[in-house]
Amino acid sequence: MLEERRLAVLKAIVQDYVATHEPVGSKGLVDRHQLGVSPATIRNDMAALEEEGYITAPHTSAGRVPTDRGYRLFVDQLSQIKPLSSAERRGIDRFLGDAADLDDVMSRTVRLLAQLTKQVAVVQYPSLSRSHVRRIEFIPVTEHKLMIILIVDSGRVEQRVVDCSVPLQEDLLADLRARLSVAVADQPFSSIPSRLEDLDAGFDQESQPLVRAVIASILETVTERLDERIVLGGTSNLAHYNEVFAMSIQPVLEALEEQVVLLKLLGETTPHQQVSVRIGHENDFVGLNSTSVVTSQYGRENSPVASLGVVGPTHMDYPGTMSAVQAVAQYVSRILSEN
Amino acid sequence: MLEERRLAVLKAIVQDYVATHEPVGSKGLVDRHQLGVSPATIRNDMAALEEEGYITAPHTSAGRVPTDRGYRLFVDQLSQIKPLSSAERRGIDRFLGDAADLDDVMSRTVRLLAQLTKQVAVVQYPSLSRSHVRRIEFIPVTEHKLMIILIVDSGRVEQRVVDCSVPLQEDLLADLRARLSVAVADQPFSSIPSRLEDLDAGFDQESQPLVRAVIASILETVTERLDERIVLGGTSNLAHYNEVFAMSIQPVLEALEEQVVLLKLLGETTPHQQVSVRIGHENDFVGLNSTSVVTSQYGRENSPVASLGVVGPTHMDYPGTMSAVQAVAQYVSRILSEN
DNA sequence: CTTGGCACTCTGGCAGGGTGAGTGCTAACC
DNA sequence: GGTTAGCACTCACCCTGCCAGAGTGCCAAG
Numbered sequence: 048m049l050e051e052r053r054l055a056v057l058k059a060i061v062q063d064y065v066a067t068h069e070p071v072g073s074k075g076l077v078d079r080h081q082l083g084v085s086p087a088t089i090r091n092d093m094a095a096l097e098e099e100g101y102i103t104a105p106h107t108s109a110g111r112v113p114t115d116r117g118y119r120l121f122v123d124q125l126s127q128i129k130p131l132s133s134a135e136r137r138g139i140d141r142f143l144g145d146a147a148d149l150d151d152v153m154s155r156t157v158r159l160l161a162q163l164t165k166q167v168a169v170v171q172y173p174s175l176s177r178s179h180v181r182r183i184e185f186i187p188v189t190e191h192k193l194m195i196i197l198i199v200d201s202g203r204v205e206q207r208v209v210d211c212s213v214p215l216q217e218d219l220l221a222d223l224r225a226r227l228s229v230a231v232a233d234q235p236f237s238s239i240p241s242r243l244e245d246l247d248a249g250f251d252q253e254s255q256p257l258v259r260a261v262i263a264s265i266l267e268t269v270t271e272r273l274d275e276r277i278v279l280g281g282t283s284n285l286a287h288y289n290e291v292f293a294m295s296i297q298p299v300l301e302a303l304e305e306q307v308v309l310l311k312l313l314g315e316t317t318p319h320q321q322v323s324v325r326i327g328h329e330n331d332f333v334g335l336n337s338t339s340v341v342t343s344q345y346g347r348e349n350s351p352v353a354s355l356g357v358v359g360p361t362h363m364d365y366p367g368t369m370s371a372v373q374a375v376a377q378y379v380s381r382i383l384s385e386n
Numbered sequence: 387m388l389e390e391r392r393l394a395v396l397k398a399i400v401q402d403y404v405a406t407h408e409p410v411g412s413k414g415l416v417d418r419h420q421l422g423v424s425p426a427t428i429r430n431d432m433a434a435l436e437e438e439g440y441i442t443a444p445h446t447s448a449g450r451v452p453t454d455r456g457y458r459l460f461v462d463q464l465s466q467i468k469p470l471s472s473a474e475r476r477g478i479d480r481f482l483g484d485a486a487d488l489d490d491v492m493s494r495t496v497r498l499l500a501q502l503t504k505q506v507a508v509v510q511y512p513s514l515s516r517s518h519v520r521r522i523e524f525i526p527v528t529e530h531k532l533m534i535i536l537i538v539d540s541g542r543v544e545q546r547v548v549d550c551s552v553p554l555q556e557d558l559l560a561d562l563r564a565r566l567s568v569a570v571a572d573q574p575f576s577s578i579p580s581r582l583e584d585l586d587a588g589f590d591q592e593s594q595p596l597v598r599a600v601i602a603s604i605l606e607t608v609t610e611r612l613d614e615r616i617v618l619g620g621t622s623n624l625a626h627y628n629e630v631f632a633m634s635i636q637p638v639l640e641a642l643e644e645q646v647v648l649l650k651l652l653g654e655t656t657p658h659q660q661v662s663v664r665i666g667h668e669n670d671f672v673g674l675n676s677t678s679v680v681t682s683q684y685g686r687e688n689s690p691v692a693s694l695g696v697v698g699p700t701h702m703d704y705p706g707t708m709s710a711v712q713a714v715a716q717y718v719s720r721i722l723s724e725n
Numbered sequence: 726c727t728t729g730g731c732a733c734t735c736t737g738g739c740a741g742g743g744t745g746a747g748t749g750c751t752a753a754c755c
Numbered sequence: 756g757g758t759t760a761g762c763a764c765t766c767a768c769c770c771t772g773c774c775a776g777a778g779t780g781c782c783a784a785g
Binding site for chain 3: 070072074086090091093094104107108109110
């Protein structure tokens with residue numbers, strides 16, 4: 048009974064603070080919520096909650112504000128993802144439905160997510176490391192230059208030009224391509240290095256330079272240049288907070304410019320959860336200490352290919368944001384699997 | 387004499403204001419510059435300059451601030467592009483020198499430009515509409531799906547999957563490819579529609595569906611989906627101004643998110659000038675009314691392929707910014723022409 | 726045309742007092 | 756024991772008045 052009401056108070060505080068962005072006091076709480084007790088009682092509960100570190104007071108005579116820990120408890124136990132309205136679902140459907148190719152899907156997704164959540168949206172392209180090679184093709188560009196094209200199941204197409212020291216020979220290339228195809232087709236990227244290991248042994252001495260150059264180039268593409276593409280959207284939503292709230296957006300913008308940081312952000316999504324939330328200081332990166340990151344993986348069931356999510360202030364509408372992220376992830380998954 | 391000193395005063399005002407970001411008064415001016423006259427004289431000149439609309443006073447008892455018109459005069463007549471130091475040139479060289487492919491060049495360029503100018507950098511990928519097709523290739527994906535690959539002279543590779551209603555026939559495709567190659571190789575994108583016009587006439591009746599589907603897809607790629615890619619960098623530099631200056635960055639961020647606006651921005655670069663500057667209200671887009679845009683085209687002499695530039699506050703260091711933009715454009719041109 | 730002098734204006738910072746929201750504590754109540 | 760009312764207390768905030776400083780415009784003399 049006691050414990051239960053305290054949680055209700057915390058929940059009410061989070062909700063009110065998210066709605067108003069102002070410290071919430073005991074009187075206002077009993078006015079706006081049916082708590083059935085007097086402000087004085089609430090004050091006792093609030094003191095206890097503060098003691099336990101769930102809320103804090105900016106100064107002596109102000110109301111209380113949830114701490115990161117308070118938000119964490121709220122997200123874990125006090126809220127549930129609120130389902131989208133059917134109108135919203137239809138809207139998503141219409142928005143993402145007639146995307147032409149992968150680029151189109153990605154750019155639409157990021158805009159949609161930003162618009163839905165009024166926050167900064169981050170969408171990662173299907174990760175090569177979690178994709179499978181579908182085909183491999185060669186296109187001779189000049190006498191010494193060969194373009195290697197990898198077609199990936201997620202719809203991505205990677206191309207690379209390799210500069211061979213020896214002239215290209217058409218029949219040799221055809222042979223090489225055939226053997227490469229057998230070796231890598233429908234295999235995950237991560238297994239490619241081991242599969243290419245002994246491939247050059249099957250070719251005669253004079254073919255070696257060309258074969259080796261091609262294999263080296265593929266290996267490089269597969270290992271070093273696994274450039275994970277990321278698209279951003281809705282950064283102008285940041286400015287909104289800047290004005291109202293006393294939070295500097297510079298470190299956030301800096302963080303968002305760093306591919307590495309973004310990748311880490313998206314990469315830490317815990318796979319067994321539907322939607323992952325990292326709140327304030329739970330983010331390793333200092334610049335994001337006053338923001339929360341809500342992410343979800345997309346792709347096939349049990350084998351996600353990448354992540355997407357949003358970055359917003361810690362005082363965000365968690366249920367709404369989480370449901371939006373989850374829904375968009377599901378839609379993207381479905382669209383990609385249809386191709 | 388009179389006119390001459392007035393211009394010197396304007397120049398000094400612009401320089402001081404750019405350096406300090408504070409309204410500049412008559413006393414400070416004579417202190418910091420060798421003008422050889424007394425503050426009172428300067429005041430007369432300032433009154434005249436204000437009358438003519440080159441400077442303005444934020445309030446009765448503050449110094450003067452240059453207007454857009456003042457900056458315009460400064461840029462056009464009172465300043466010259468200051469050459470980069472050899473150290474800077476070497477730095478650029480090292481930074482851009484070992485870029486692997488086009489994506490790499492573009493992302494390095496945008497970072498470099500942002501770092502050099504401490505402003506927001508905008509770099510446009512080589513525009514397809516101003517590029518030439520180098521090769522065209524087909525890759526059958528499934529029985530009905532064909533991937534069309536256009537290799538462009540600027541290094542871009544465009545791919546597109548076309549879904550044909552009829553099964554693909556290898557020999558027909560080879561024939562089609564050969565004829566397409568003849569028709570479009572080394573031709574500018576803009577001329578492609580007319581060159582493809584009558585191509586289908588050369589095929590017999592039963593080949594028509596496939597041929598038409600492929601041609602339609604290429605036409606669509608060439609006309610509608612001329613998606614000009616643009617990369618942004620250094621947006622966190624915006625936050626810097628926000629704090630010091632009373633200028634909201636929201637509209638700027640919004641503008642930067644709109645591909646259309648950015649393209650317009652870069653597209654308006656006047657070709658006969660080396661570097662183009664648009665100051666404050668000279669920008670059509672309202673959100674950018676308190677920013678200046680410095681752009682330059684890059685590509686081969688007399689046939690630019692795209693533009694790059696920076697967006698910053700009107701009170702920027704014009705000579706420095708212009709020289710940086712010019713230098714980077716030249717380097718990018720050189721690197722691209724080397725491939 | 727230039728200059729020194731002077732009155733004037735306006736901003737920004739600082740101090741002081743009043744207000745209101747909100748708290749913590751204590752003692753009474755169920 | 757939990758709950759409540761009452762009360763004193765503490766700040767942040769706002770408004771006010773005040774002062775200093777910077778800068779201007781104008782005028783009369785050089």
